[in-house]
Amino acid sequence: xxxxxxxxxIRDLVIPGTSGRYVYHCLGCGRDWSIxxxxxxxxxxxxxxxxxxxxxxxxxxxPGRAWRQLFDYRKMVDHPSLNGIxxxxxxxxxxxxxxxxxxxGEGHTPVVExxxxxxxxVGMQFYVKNDGQNPSASFKDRGMAAAFSxxxxxxxxxxxxxxxxxxxxxxxxxxxxxxxxSYLGKKVKSVVLLPHGKVTPQQLAQPLSNGATVLEIPGxxxxxMKIVEFLADNYPVALLNSKNxxxxxxxxxxxxxxxxxxxxxxxxxxxxxxxxxAGNITAIISGFLNLYDLxxxxxxxxxxxxxxxxxxxxxRYYLEPEACNxxxxxxxxxxxxxxxxxxxxxxxxxRVIYLVEKYREIGGYESFLVEEVKEQEIMESMLVAxxxxxIVCTQGGEGIAGLRKALxxxxxxxxxxxxxxxxAHVLKFLVFQEKYFTDSFEPEFxxxxxxxxxxxxxxxxxxxxxxxxxxxxxxxxxxFELFVRRTAIEIARILNIDNKG
Ligand SMILES: *Cc1c(COP(=O)(O)O)cnc(C)c1O
Ligand SMILES: [Zn+2]
Numbered sequence: 231x232x233x234x235x236x237x238x239x240i241r242d243l244v245i246p247g248t249s250g251r252y253v254y255h256c257l258g259c260g261r262d263w264s265i266x267x268x269x270x271x272x273x274x275x276x277x278x279x280x281x282x283x284x285x286x287x288x289x290x291x292x293p294g295r296a297w298r299q300l301f302d303y304r305k306m307v308d309h310p311s312l313n314g315i316x317x318x319x320x321x322x323x324x325x326x327x328x329x330x331x332x333x334x335g336e337g338h339t340p341v342v343e344x345x346x347x348x349x350x351x352v353g354m355q356f357y358v359k360n361d362g363q364n365p366s367a368s369f370k371d372r373g374m375a376a377a378f379s380x381x382x383x384x385x386x387x388x389x390x391x392x393x394x395x396x397x398x399x400x401x402x403x404x405x406x407x408x409x410x411x412s413y414l415g416k417k418v419k420s421v422v423l424l425p426h427g428k429v430t431p432q433q434l435a436q437p438l439s440n441g442a443t444v445l446e447i448p449g450x451x452x453x454x455m456k457i458v459e460f461l462a463d464n465y466p467v468a469l470l471n472s473k474n475x476x477x478x479x480x481x482x483x484x485x486x487x488x489x490x491x492x493x494x495x496x497x498x499x500x501x502x503x504x505x506x507x508a509g510n511i512t513a514i515i516s517g518f519l520n521l522y523d524l525x526x527x528x529x530x531x532x533x534x535x536x537x538x539x540x541x542x543x544x545x546r547y548y549l550e551p552e553a554c555n556x557x558x559x560x561x562x563x564x565x566x567x568x569x570x571x572x573x574x575x576x577x578x579x580x581r582v583i584y585l586v587e588k589y590r591e592i593g594g595y596e597s598f599l600v601e602e603v604k605e606q607e608i609m610e611s612m613l614v615a616x617x618x619x620x621i622v623c624t625q626g627g628e629g630i631a632g633l634r635k636a637l638x639x640x641x642x643x644x645x646x647x648x649x650x651x652x653x654a655h656v657l658k659f660l661v662f663q664e665k666y667f668t669d670s671f672e673p674e675f676x677x678x679x680x681x682x683x684x685x686x687x688x689x690x691x692x693x694x695x696x697x698x699x700x701x702x703x704x705x706x707x708x709x710f711e712l713f714v715r716r717t718a719i720e721i722a723r724i725l726n727i728d729n730k731g
Pocket of ligand 2: 257259272273276277
């Protein structure tokens, strides 16, 4: 669509120029720091940072209606930098020139309504947003698109010709970081630290395929995180965990897309997401607050965070209703099928505390809730969802289980509409499906399998057949015909279907 075809009011905004004044804002001491350097923690007090736009109010000069129209029309613009999460450029990172933006097709993931069977099983109308349909098959790509666009931009500005990008990961961060780093070719060398034996084979294959240096550490994610933090504090490396505030900016796009998908009317909606390191929930809260502040949405949706009983520090924190009595305590994690969220000491906890307070101030206490679920419930929710046409990962299953539980406990009501974040593609987490189907869960998972949810392949070979194609050699015409006929009859017998004639 040509620029001249856009409504006059938004014509000049369609292809945006740089604007805004971004700073790292410290949540500990409240100081602002220049974005000139890549900072992860406050140089003064070591607290985590959030990126804020000190010229944010300029965006309020554009009415909410015009923003909505702009974002809707921008979908029709053919500009490589605006095709992904940077469609919401002004809210993501307008300090980065469009030509420095890296877009690998992230974001704009489908929102699919659950079928009747699944809605009945859960107890209300709901949708799944398939963030597994991102380039590296998880929502992490949203954050990496922003973080690597910043790295690309900062390198050009400072004339750097190489950067060492490093992250700790429960699997998906490393897959995503390695993908975006490899796109930048020789400019960025990517190193990932994984907890040995605690990522799935598919997740391990991803950074290997993108040529990253893959280092496995004896420990869990929280241990890997401490090591990369030490490296980032003492060596010249770019940290790509969600401690990196650019990641949060990119992940806010999830909220922008949801608002757009529901025609900017979320007053009756519950947005459900699993919580691990709490970067995703931080971004979701922040994103909706931004939309509200600019008048793009008139009311905030309810946000429901979900954690497993085996990794539940955020749930425990919010059990205490009075803010002044809450005390954050890390937990020691136990094995969880929601392995990507198996984190006992979430790095973004201070961000969650800071943003939830703002969120509840506007939306009320009930606008942010956290639910806890059993491993059993996570597994069954994933399996049941996928039997009804979804591609939900274990963390998506965690979200569905949380929604179901919250309805049963009556902390949310059935009349609204929910959207569950399936944060990755089911194919990344096949090991857990396999453990379920073959009854091989280690006892620590505390999962009892049910026959009705299992599925196994069945080998079909009529016992009286002398030769099959698998035996090697060439079958004669008669042998082959016999093989086809006998096997087909055997299959018909298994399926219990009669001959047409
Ligand atoms: C990283 C991840 C999570 C947890 O997100 P946080 O931002 O760490 O809370 C959940 N699901 C999947 C698939 C992930 O990769
Ligand atoms: Zn500080």
